[in-house]
Amino acid sequence: MTDTRRSSGSDAAATAPADALTTRKVPLRDRLPVVSQLRRSVGLQRTMLVIGLVISAVFILTAIFAPFIAPYGFAQQSADGVKFGTQQAPNALNLLGTTVSGFDVLSRVIWGAQTALLVIVCAILFSIFLGIFLGLVGGYFGGWLDRLLVVVCDAIYAFPSLLLAIVMSIAITRGQSTLWGGILATAISITVVFVPQYFRVIRAEVVRVKAEPFVESARVIGVPTGRILVRHVLRNSTRSLPVVITLNASEALLTLAGLGFLGFGIEATAAAEWGYDLNRSVADVTSGIWWTAIPPGVAIVLVVLGITLVGESLNDLSDPRLRTRRRAGGAPAPAAATAAVPVAGVAASADDVIAPVTETGRPTDPRASDGSTS
Numbered sequence: 410m411t412d413t414r415r416s417s418g419s420d421a422a423a424t425a426p427a428d429a430l431t432t433r434k435v436p437l438r439d440r441l442p443v444v445s446q447l448r449r450s451v452g453l454q455r456t457m458l459v460i461g462l463v464i465s466a467v468f469i470l471t472a473i474f475a476p477f478i479a480p481y482g483f484a485q486q487s488a489d490g491v492k493f494g495t496q497q498a499p500n501a502l503n504l505l506g507t508t509v510s511g512f513d514v515l516s517r518v519i520w521g522a523q524t525a526l527l528v529i530v531c532a533i534l535f536s537i538f539l540g541i542f543l544g545l546v547g548g549y550f551g552g553w554l555d556r557l558l559v560v561v562c563d564a565i566y567a568f569p570s571l572l573l574a575i576v577m578s579i580a581i582t583r584g585q586s587t588l589w590g591g592i593l594a595t596a597i598s599i600t601v602v603f604v605p606q607y608f609r610v611i612r613a614e615v616v617r618v619k620a621e622p623f624v625e626s627a628r629v630i631g632v633p634t635g636r637i638l639v640r641h642v643l644r645n646s647t648r649s650l651p652v653v654i655t656l657n658a659s660e661a662l663l664t665l666a667g668l669g670f671l672g673f674g675i676e677a678t679a680a681a682e683w684g685y686d687l688n689r690s691v692a693d694v695t696s697g698i699w700w701t702a703i704p705p706g707v708a709i710v711l712v713v714l715g716i717t718l719v720g721e722s723l724n725d726l727s728d729p730r731l732r733t734r735r736r737a738g739g740a741p742a743p744a745a746a747t748a749a750v751p752v753a754g755v756a757a758s759a760d761d762v763i764a765p766v767t768e769t770g771r772p773t774d775p776r777a778s779d780g781s782t783s
Contacts, residue, residue, distance in 0.1 A: 458722035464715025472526035475519050480504075483520035483681035486511040496698055506700035509689055510677060518704045520681035524592065525662055525712065531596035532603065532661045533654055539600065540607025545638055545646070547608070548615030555612075562605035570660075571667050574598040578673045591675030595668060599661050610653055614646035621645075655720030659713045666709050683709050 471478060486493055488502065497507040505514035543562075547555040565573070577598035582590065618624060619642055627637050668674040669684025677685055683705040690701035 454722060454725060457718045461715045461718025461720075461722060464711055465719055468522055468712045468715065469526060471519060472522040475523040479516040479519040481513045481516040483517055484512065484678050485516065496693060496701065499700055505704050506698075508686065508701050509693060512677070514686075514700060514704050517681045517686055518683070518708050521683045521686070521705065521708065522712075524675065524680045524682050525665060527592050528595050528599070528665050529658050529661045531592060532599035533657060535596060535600040536603035536607055536657070537650070537654070540604045541611050541643070541647075543604070544608045544611025545615055545643060548612035549619055549638060549642060558608065559612075562608050565601065566605040570602040571664060573602055574664050574668060575671065575673050577601050578668055582673075588675070588679045591679055595665055595674060598668070599664050602664065603657055603661070606653065606657065607650075610649050611646055614649065615642055618642050618645045652720060652724045655716060655723060659716040659720065662709065662713055662716070 481488060491502070493503055493507045493511050493513060495507060495509055495511045497503055499506045503513050503515070505518070507513060508517065543558055547558040574595075575598075578594055581594040581597060624637060624641050627641055632641075665674065665682070666684035666687070669682040669686075670688045672685075672688065674685055675682045677689075686705040687702060687709075690698075690705075693699075693701045
């Protein structure tokens with residue numbers, strides 16, 4: 410009877426960890442890309458991530474609710490029959506003054522956030538779909554197609570990004586741009602610059618994943634190629650995309666501002682654009698008119714700073730080598746202290762598992778040499 414109870418107790422204790430591992434579910438908040446990193450971050454790393462998230466959230470909310478926040482339209486030059494005037498200093502009617510064209514500066518800054526968000530979203534979506542498709546096909550099939558794609562992407566990558574965006578913008582818009590025409594033209598121009606980056610990231614992951622045993626097993630049992638690409642290869646090749654997306658979002662905004670500053674962006678009467686407003690305010694700065702240049706310039710700097718902080722923080726938290734920086738100031742936890750922590754539903758030590766049970770149901774102390782009950 411003692412042997413029976415001993416074996417049943419040992420089996421229950423041995424199966425408890427397996428049950429705990431198989432039935433455990435990861436909460437949804439720990440699986441979300443940004444929320445999980447925020448919960449793991451500490452110290453300066455968390456501060457940077459929180460600041461970046463706050464700035465990015467304000468930018469997104471401003472862009473979404475621009476029609477309700479902006480006091481006037483982006484091309485409005487009068488209110489209640491009263492002209493704003495040109496280069497007017499901040500006043501009760503125009504809180505941040507007016508531009509050389511008679512537009513309200515505050516309204517142009519708020520509406521410019523909407524234009525920037527639309528261009529960033531369109532450019533990233535176009536780049537992701539095209540870059541993922543080319544990287545998936547080239548990395549999985551290889552051969553002459555892969556070599557051709559690598560050569561073409563390297564050639565595109567060798568060009569200065571802003572110069573390439575200017576050439577594409579001229580070829581698409583031909584000097585005239587409406588709201589969506591200018592947004593799509595600018596997004597496509599930025600897409601041409603970003604596709605090689607996504608192609609390189611996805612191709613490198615696909616080349617690694619396609620050599621894994623589960624992919625070889627899928628080929629052997631006759632799984633269709635399309636299903637292998639989508640279900641097995643693609644799902645395991647996109648872990649670096651969130652970091653690349655956040656870093657490219659700030660670069661897309663800078664490219665948009667550069668195009669507008671050089672006169673190749675969206676026209677002022679079609680949409681508000683921060684780069685164009687900076688271009689029109691260059692002459693004002695030399696005349697001491699500061700209110701036409703500082704608001705759009707500060708908006709560009711803050712948005713780029715916020716998105717960059719998020720991207721750099723996610724990059725540090727996704728790399729185990731960089732994530733260990735937060736432990737550099739403290740001593741590592743001793744192994745004995747770590748091993749002594751009991752797990753819920755599991756015996757705290759080996760003595761609780763191997764302790765024999767007497768006929769009375771009282772466990773004995775196995776460390777006693779005479780075998781007497783405790």
